Amino acid sequence: MTVGGPGGAVAAGHPLTANAAAEVLRAGGNAFDAALAAMCAATVAEPVLASFGGGGFLLARPAGQAARLFDFFAQTPMRGPEPHGRDFHSVVADFGAAQQEFHIGLGSMAVPGAVDGLFHVHRALGRMPLERLVEPALAVARDGYELTPFQGYLFDVVGQIYMAGEEARHIFARPGASDRLIGAGDRFRNPDAADFLDALVREGRDLFYMGEVAHRVAEDCRAGGGTLTERDLAAYRTEERQPLSVDFAGARILTNPPPSTGGLLIAFALKVLEGAGGLGGPWGAPSHLTALARALDLTDGARRDAGPDHLVRLLAPETVAAYRGALALHPQVRRGTTHISVIDGDANACALTLSNGEGSGYVVPGTGVMMNNMLGEEDINPHGFDSWPPGVRLGSMMAPTAVLARDRLHVLGSGGSNRIRTAILQVILNLVAFAMPAEAAVAAPRIHVERGHLDIEPGWPREARDAVTAEFSDFRAWPERNLFFGGVHTAVRGAADFEAAGDPRRAGAAAVLDA
Structure with a gap:
């Protein structure tokens, strides 16, 4: 991570990509x-x-x-x-x-x-x-x-x-x-x-x-x-669209709206987690990791159960309430982007x-x-490779996102196929619910749950890891951080400074510019 003065901040997947942006900012270009x-x-x-x-x-x-x-x-x-x-x-x-x-x-x-x-x-x-x-x-x-x-x-x-x-x-x-x-x-x-x-x-x-x-x-x-x-x-x-907006824990989240599903599923998971317990303690507590895994599992199930025509109903209050209840009752047994x-010095x-x-x-x-x-x-193409309707915009898990929390503006996103939504969700939680600085929020270990299977990176406290793997018996423990879990790159503007963090899983690069 780099932290610095009022000129701007860049985070990207390669130093040459980040350098191109920084060069243009220095030459007078906007964000x-x-x-x-x-x-x-x-x-x-x-x-x-x-x-x-x-x-x-x-x-x-x-x-x-x-x-x-x-x-x-x-x-x-x-x-x-x-x-x-x-x-x-x-x-x-x-x-x-x-x-x-x-x-x-x-x-x-x-x-x-x-x-x-x-x-x-x-x-x-x-x-x-x-x-x-x-x-x-x-x-x-x-x-x-x-x-x-x-x-x-x-x-x-x-x-x-x-x-x-x-x-x-x-x-x-x-x-x-x-x-x-x-x-x-x-x-x-x-x-x-x-x-x-x-x-x-x-x-x-x-x-x-x-x-x-x-x-x-x-x-x-x-x-x-x-x-x-x-x-x-x-x-x-x-096509131009109005971003999907959702409030979570005092923060405003702006993300990719339908027909893409990634932003919608991130918003849904945030609303299910909000007020459901599990996030009130410290990061890495057993209650945190098990609530997170349950929410990812429920979100994955909701995506598959709802179908493409009904996903927009996921944010309805009655739907969120029903899944929030299911979170508490969750059973105890169980690419290239x-x-x-x-962000520039003018707050673009x-x-x-x-x-x-x-x-x-x-x-x-x-x-x-x-x-x-x-x-x-x-x-x-979750419903088959031969079922796409002709002449329509494809949906995507990609979800470029902005987070406005505690007088700080974060812009972030990720690559990682099906893991995009879970990677971004976890970084948002780290930034908002646990008030982590950008570098720590991006580097913290992640999990992914799909079709009831848990993938877990190393670095979680043993008590939390034991609790979640007891609940999700179908799991894979990865030996080290891996690009499989996405690559979140974030730039942050505060009241008087900037931060930028590239994801080490994908050799991310960051730059902060002085005025």
């Missing part, structure tokens, strides 16, 4: 300029986690104005799935202590929104020219950088995807060894991505959605078993979460851009 510069840099500095072939959400809180949520997440094609002849196959990501199945191929690609989101947010809130904002990303893509041990581990986890096609191997194989994936210590460059980004800024968003890139994607899908068409890409538009948080605040899923394995030739596999992710 939204900085976040967009970091977004562009992340597509090169965090290639497994961010891509212009994916999408995301940006929660903006301009100083003195109402907050706005920009939804530029992926959208389903206008025609429904065609199981026969579809290029759609499974791969297994190995986290060490756990595995997770994903699906890739041309048939896993949804319509990406990141490019449109870049231009839309810049028009709405940007101060500096877009040409200036992409300069850090261009330098990183052309000059290259040394991959960190965390990035080497991440490539090991999803390596099958990044060696799946000729274009992907051209970018992600070791120089002179086309059958070996790059790894920690290797120098990574993506000059194709630099050329694409340079052309994009000069020619505009239509290069991607109506021009040469769109035509190539549609042509390859027709020939290879994908579903995207020129019409799908041309129709894409970023990144985030950027920025921004939380931006990006995802490319795990990547589809398909790189648009000549662009250096890996396309997403959103139609192959279970957490956003």
